[in-house]
Amino acid sequence: MPVDLHETRLPGVGVKYTFPLALGGGRIAVILHNDGQRDVYYYRRAGDAEPIAVIELHDDEARQLGAVLGGAYERPKIVEDLELALGELSIEWVPVPDDSPAIGLSLAAAALRARTGVTVIAILREPEPVSGAQPGDVLQQGDTLVAVGKAGQFGPFRKLLAEGPFET
């Protein structure tokens, strides 16, 4: 949804951006001073004469706030929830290298869990992903494995997947 952003120059001061807020019906004005300071004015109603809050920020603080608001530090909600539930375990998405010696083997034959402790719980592939991976599922070129394990186990897991050796 496009926001109705309004830009005005303030000669001798800097630039001002104002826009109305959909939630609560207020209005925000952001002032960029020529010396780098930023002010955020918040009016509770669009027509109010007095702002109810004014935030003054240095240049570096404003950039930090901007990055936080812009979502640069954001992680998808589902990942956060999973991490919470798993405790010290984590879930990683591991692509199978195109020249992996494991291609053509079943999960049981590759014995990934037995040799590294990492469990493959799903396989992402075209056209149909495998949601509950079974020991009999065979690895194919282009697969991405969704795997659960402890943090230190993923290094050996990736190495094994890329280099083998596997008994056939």
Add this chain to the structure above:
Amino acid sequence: VTLAELAVTVVLLGVLGLSAGRFGLSAIPAYLLAGLLLGPNEPEQLAIVRPSDVTEFVAELGLVFLLFFLGLEFSLGRLRGAGRHVGLGGAVDLAVNAGLGLVVGLAAFGPTLAGLVLAACIYVSSSAIAVKGLIDFRRLGDDETDLVLAILVFEDLAVALMLGFAATGGGGVSDSLVVVATALGFVTAGLAVSKWLARPLDRLLDRLPLEFFLLAVFGFLVGMAAIAEELGLSEAIGALLAGIVLSETSVREQIEERFFAFRDIFAALFFFVFGLSIDLSAFGQVGWIIGFAVVVTVVGKLTAGWAAGWLGGFTKRQGLNVGAALVAHGEFTVILATLASGNTLIAAADRSDLTAFAGLYVLITATIGVILMKESKQLGRLLFARSPEARLAES
């Protein structure tokens, strides 16, 4: 002037400036007050600084720096960027307040150049005090603030045209024509130079080591001021033009950063030296002019704010905020009076009256203006009932 006198002066400037800041007042009236206290006129117990060649010279440097910065911040692009309010709001303010100023000027000095200078002194508000107030009183986010700043830009432009005239005008018609022609020639030559030399100048300044960068800019500034003075124009015009030329270069921000400190020190001394010449005993002669001018200023600026606000689609309360921000007078009034005091074509009695007027008038309007500005929203709520549309929007 001895070092001890300078030390006392600077300490007093600091103390008064700081305490003015504590009360939300601008530093400009505080510096004038410092000059008034330490100067040779009343109160005489404290008279430790006498106007001399040294104080004159320091004040001249302050004037040059003030106008240099005005020029630096002044470019056509910025003027266009300030938007639709500049023309309309500025014209309303000019018509109302220059008109009322002329009435006072005519009443005080008759149809002379002194009367014209007085009109300009009354017309032009203080950008420095208004901008400080807008920041201090949290007004930057308000819609009507755009209108205030636009009007100030218009005033700066109008006063730039007036400066040269205050310093050198006032002779017969042919003399005035010569002055105007010289001024136009000088400004045109300066702008042409800036157009063709901007890039080489830019490269040169960019490459210089810091020490020589400062010297080069300072030399250019003082040189332009000196040339303007030699041509029979005012040093103010030269300094203003130096600023305009350098405002188009890529080193503008660097210059502002490096010279802020110089400007602040010398501008403080400029206002101080002006304060030295304020003679409270002259209040008997100019008292009625000051009283008349203060009333006219408050009424005129509030009217102009209301009318410009109405034309720009603002409410009455917002118009009141605009007018209140324009009541304080400061740097330009003092600059105009200083330039006029050096113009021998104005009668000596008129010149000393102008000086006494400008100092006391700035002290009074700067104080009233800041108080009005601080309370204007409260005042608006008392005076004007909320419009039905606004009440509807609220519910």
